[in-house]
Amino acid sequence: MATLSPNGTSGRPTQSTARHPTAPTVMTMNGHFGAVGEKPTAEHFEHGIQIIDQEKVFNENLPAYLQSQKVLRAGFNYHLISVFGSQSTGKSTLLNYLFGTQFGVMSEADRRQTTKGIWMSRNKKEDASAPKEQRMAENILVMDVEGTDGRERGEDQDFERKSALFALATSEVLIVNIWEHQVGLYQGANMGLLKTVFEVNLQVFLKDAKSVPRTLLFFVIRDHLGTTPLANLKATLTQDLARIWSTLSKPPGMEKSQIGDYFDFAFVALPHKILQPEKFEQEVRRLGTRFREGYKDPKRDGLTDDRDEAILLPAYHRRIPADGFPIYAKGVWETIDSNKDLDLPTQQELLAQFRCDEIAKEVLVAFDAVVLPLEERQAEGVASGKPSILAALGVAITGARKAVLANFEVEASRYHKGVFKTKQAELASKVDGRLKTLFNGQLSAAHKAGLHDFSEGVSSAVKAGQKRSNGYDFHTIVQNEKTKALKSYETHAHTSLVEGAPWSNYQSQLNLFRKDLDEASARLRKEEMRRLATRSERWVKAKLAESVGLEFNKLGSGRGGSGAPAEGEKPATEKDLWDRIWNVFTETVSHAETRFTDRARSFDASPEEVEVGLWRLRRKSWSALRDKIEEEMMEGNLLLKLQENFEDKFRYDEDGVPRLWRPTDDIESMYTRARESTLELIPLLARFKLSTTTAPPPLDAWIGEAPTGVTAADEEDLHPIGGVDEDEGKTLEEEMTVLSEAKRADLATRFKKTADGVYVEAKRSAIGGMTQVPLYFYGLLLALGWNEIVAVLRNPVYFIFLILAAVGAYVTYTLNLWGPILRMTNAASSQGLEIFREKLREFLESSDTGRQAIGMSQKAGYSMDTLHSNGTTKTNATKVDDDVDEI
Numbered sequence: 001m002a003t004l005s006p007n008g009t010s011g012r013p014t015q016s017t018a019r020h021p022t023a024p025t026v027m028t029m030n031g032h033f034g035a036v037g038e039k040p041t042a043e044h045f046e047h048g049i050q051i052i053d054q055e056k057v058f059n060e061n062l063p064a065y066l067q068s069q070k071v072l073r074a075g076f077n078y079h080l081i082s083v084f085g086s087q088s089t090g091k092s093t094l095l096n097y098l099f100g101t102q103f104g105v106m107s108e109a110d111r112r113q114t115t116k117g118i119w120m121s122r123n124k125k126e127d128a129s130a131p132k133e134q135r136m137a138e139n140i141l142v143m144d145v146e147g148t149d150g151r152e153r154g155e156d157q158d159f160e161r162k163s164a165l166f167a168l169a170t171s172e173v174l175i176v177n178i179w180e181h182q183v184g185l186y187q188g189a190n191m192g193l194l195k196t197v198f199e200v201n202l203q204v205f206l207k208d209a210k211s212v213p214r215t216l217l218f219f220v221i222r223d224h225l226g227t228t229p230l231a232n233l234k235a236t237l238t239q240d241l242a243r244i245w246s247t248l249s250k251p252p253g254m255e256k257s258q259i260g261d262y263f264d265f266a267f268v269a270l271p272h273k274i275l276q277p278e279k280f281e282q283e284v285r286r287l288g289t290r291f292r293e294g295y296k297d298p299k300r301d302g303l304t305d306d307r308d309e310a311i312l313l314p315a316y317h318r319r320i321p322a323d324g325f326p327i328y329a330k331g332v333w334e335t336i337d338s339n340k341d342l343d344l345p346t347q348q349e350l351l352a353q354f355r356c357d358e359i360a361k362e363v364l365v366a367f368d369a370v371v372l373p374l375e376e377r378q379a380e381g382v383a384s385g386k387p388s389i390l391a392a393l394g395v396a397i398t399g400a401r402k403a404v405l406a407n408f409e410v411e412a413s414r415y416h417k418g419v420f421k422t423k424q425a426e427l428a429s430k431v432d433g434r435l436k437t438l439f440n441g442q443l444s445a446a447h448k449a450g451l452h453d454f455s456e457g458v459s460s461a462v463k464a465g466q467k468r469s470n471g472y473d474f475h476t477i478v479q480n481e482k483t484k485a486l487k488s489y490e491t492h493a494h495t496s497l498v499e500g501a502p503w504s505n506y507q508s509q510l511n512l513f514r515k516d517l518d519e520a521s522a523r524l525r526k527e528e529m530r531r532l533a534t535r536s537e538r539w540v541k542a543k544l545a546e547s548v549g550l551e552f553n554k555l556g557s558g559r560g561g562s563g564a565p566a567e568g569e570k571p572a573t574e575k576d577l578w579d580r581i582w583n584v585f586t587e588t589v590s591h592a593e594t595r596f597t598d599r600a601r602s603f604d605a606s607p608e609e610v611e612v613g614l615w616r617l618r619r620k621s622w623s624a625l626r627d628k629i630e631e632e633m634m635e636g637n638l639l640l641k642l643q644e645n646f647e648d649k650f651r652y653d654e655d656g657v658p659r660l661w662r663p664t665d666d667i668e669s670m671y672t673r674a675r676e677s678t679l680e681l682i683p684l685l686a687r688f689k690l691s692t693t694t695a696p697p698p699l700d701a702w703i704g705e706a707p708t709g710v711t712a713a714d715e716e717d718l719h720p721i722g723g724v725d726e727d728e729g730k731t732l733e734e735e736m737t738v739l740s741e742a743k744r745a746d747l748a749t750r751f752k753k754t755a756d757g758v759y760v761e762a763k764r765s766a767i768g769g770m771t772q773v774p775l776y777f778y779g780l781l782l783a784l785g786w787n788e789i790v791a792v793l794r795n796p797v798y799f800i801f802l803i804l805a806a807v808g809a810y811v812t813y814t815l816n817l818w819g820p821i822l823r824m825t826n827a828a829s830s831q832g833l834e835i836f837r838e839k840l841r842e843f844l845e846s847s848d849t850g851r852q853a854i855g856m857s858q859k860a861g862y863s864m865d866t867l868h869s870n871g872t873t874k875t876n877a878t879k880v881d882d883d884v885d886e887i
């Protein structure tokens with residue numbers, strides 16, 4: 001590191017190493033760094049910083065310097081003072097005295113330029129008299145500007161002009177350092193330079209005259225001997241300045257403007273430093289306090305001497321926040337250096353935009369630290385399809401939002417108001433955009449979870465209710481779950497509210513949630529209605545299976561309680577079969593409808609929904625009835641019913657007593673009557689019609705028009721019904737046709753064969769009864785069997801056996817058991833005959849001659865085979881059982 005002698009002359013810092021590649025990579029006094037990435041420290045800036053070097057290069061380390069001096073975060077709480085004047089007039093010396101800085105000072109013996117470019121240093125003198133909280137006023141930055149009229153630059157006044165402009169654009173106070181004997185001179189008193197300053201001032205602030213901060217031109221007259229009073233010197237200088245002002249060509253509209261409209265002037269004279277060192281130091285100290293102390297009102301504070309008035313008035317402040325100063329200064333310098341028109345308001349706007357963006361970035365770091373993880377968790381939840389509800393979201397994001405906006409305001413509000421407002425709005429909308437997404441995401445997660453929980457809650461409560469003996473009230477379950485879901489949603493939404501954000505409310509989302517809940521409960525209710533409908537349908541089906549089955553069974557009893565049917569007249573049970581079925585059907589369904597309606601009402605189902613449910617129930621019930629009828633009408637079943645009906649009419653008399661056929665009986669006419677009566681049943685059964693009207697039942701009127709609320713889904717599983725679903729191509733007539741013409745004919749043929757079999761059997765049994773033994777046969781039996789009779793009578797064992805047999809026969813007779821015994825015997829003999837026939841067939845099948853015998857035996861077994869081929873499932877054994885029952 002370069003070293004400095006205490007007075008800073010011999011070790012005067014070298015120039016920027018950045019501009020001299022051969023220079024060592026160490027930091028030099030001007031604050032330019034050699035090594036890339038090297039961080040400057042407070043030590044590096046012991047002598048301040050050369051913010052612009054003599055080659056007019058701006059030093060990028062200015063922020064680091066301000067940071068090291070703890071000025072960067074001071075906001076507006078700092079002051080900037082520049083000093084300029086002729087070379088070697090003691091400017092640096094004055095600043096070092098006033099502010100404790102360590103600017104380089106020329107040695108007494110060597111009159112050459114020491115200050116090159118523009119240096120800056122922070123005031124190091126503390127004002128011990130000031131209260132602690134006011135010590136911020138010590139943030140005074142002092143710029144030591146390269147002296148004018150220097151022999152080193154000669155005629156080149158470019159830097160001189162540019163540095164003066166720079167000082168004017170940035171400083172509150174311009175100290176013009178002149179020696180007493182320079183007063184009245186033009187160049188020596190820097191009047192040329194001041195003319196430039198005034199000109200530029202007019203141009204620079206022309207655009208926005210109102211916002212022009214005033215500048216204090218503070219003339220420090222050095223080596224004041226006292227022979228010419230300060231007032232005179234002051235007057236001379238004031239006159240000179242006024243003259244210069246008057247000679248300036250002013251822009252239109254500003255012709256009459258006075259120098260005092262833009263500048264304040266102050267004058268101070270300092271004694272000769274060499275000749276009157278004590279007085280010099282005393283006056284310098286007095287002057288120093290004027291910089292460091294707050295403003296003093298001459299009258300209020302009882303000041304008698306304007307030498308005690310404060311210098312750094314608020315009106316002079318350039319209103320550039322300290323953290324924006326390096327950017328601003330750089331922008332200003334680059335504009336000046338490139339000889340462009342300096343437009344300070346624009347510079348300030350540019351600065352404001354730049355800094356506001358930077359500040360926004362800075363404050364967003366803390367915001368991101370809070371919000372980013374939340375956003376990530378939410379995005380993960382959405383991606384996985386299970387949006388997660390973020391706990392205490394509102395508190396977290398409200399804090400983050402408040403902090404980011406407050407921090408931005410603190411830092412950025414110092415900049416150009418318009419830009420600040422715009423950037424603040426931009427930041428707020430960016431922050432709010434993200435938070436709104438987060439908030440809405442939270443609400444939609446709560447929405448989804450709420451709906452899911454609601455459906456689950458209802459389902460599990462219904463399941464639990466199904467297990468309970470006293471059932472469950474669906475409506476209450478739905479209401480309870482709905483209340484729970486709404487409460488939970490509101491809690492989540494409430495805890496996610498972002499305090500202070502105008503968009504942060506959830507009323508519309510809550511309404512949407514409520515609407516979706518209603519939809520979900522309507523859907524669940526519909527499902528429950530479906531379940532109820534299924535239960536009702538099952539109930540109707542079971543009831544119909546029982547009651548319709550019973551009605552059909554009554555067909556088997558052909559007497560209908562009125563004995564053998566008279567010619568052409570049908571028993572009541574047969575005539576009004578369909579009426580009874582229709583009545584049973586409508587009553588059953590009506591009963592089911594009442595139950596369905598009551599239950600559905602308890603679900604809070606709408607009348608339309610109930611209407612649809614009832615309509616479906618009626619259609620389903622009709623289908624169930626049709627199925628049942630079809631089942632009853634299955635060929636085997638029907639033939640059996642007809643056979644039973646016929647046998648009932650044929651085999652039993654008017655009192656329901658089985659007939660014992662005698663040869664004298666008119667079997668044929670009785671058979672014909674019973675057969676015809678049963679045959680008449682076939683057309684009756686073939687078509688579903690009411691006896692009263694002989695028309696089909698009013699099915700379409702009974703089912704009714706499809707309610708308006710019926711959807712395609714409701715009709716999906718319904719069978720088309722003629723008369724109701726005309727478009728399905730089936731008429732009501734077809735719907736009501738139970739047996740087709742061909743089936744009827746076939747059924748009649750089959751039945752006739754069965755009936756014929758029964759008739760033959762009856763005839764045979766009548767003829768069997770007719771066989772009488774001749775009387776002489778008994779005489780012959782007595783004659784031939786006399787010996788055996790005597791043997792039996794004489795033998796006590798035979799005799800006792802005979803008596804027992806007689807008693808047994810008598811008991812059988814008194815118990816009326818002879819008939820069944822005979823039948824059983826008959827059945828057993830026919831069975832035996834059948835077995836014998838089978839055996840014979842098997843035997844004969846093995847030989848050619850046997851085939852003929854099979855044919856014969858088949859003929860003999862005609863009635864039995866017919867019975868089997870007619871589809872009856874009854875075996876002889878069961879027939880025997882039936883007979884036993886009948887008895």
Ligand SMILES: Nc1nc2c(ncn2[C@@H]2O[C@H](COP(=O)(O)OP(=O)(O)OP(=O)(O)O)[C@@H](O)[C@H]2O)c(=O)[nH]1
Nearest residue numbers: 087088089090091092093106107108114115147273
């Ligand atoms: N007579 C007199 N000499 C002074 C006074 N103040 C400083 N000097 C001397 O003047 C010389 C120049 O002082 P500097 O402070 O370096 O002057 P400067 O204006 O900063 O010089 P440059 O930076 O080169 O422009 C030094 O030798 C000082 O000792 C003063 O009030 N009166």
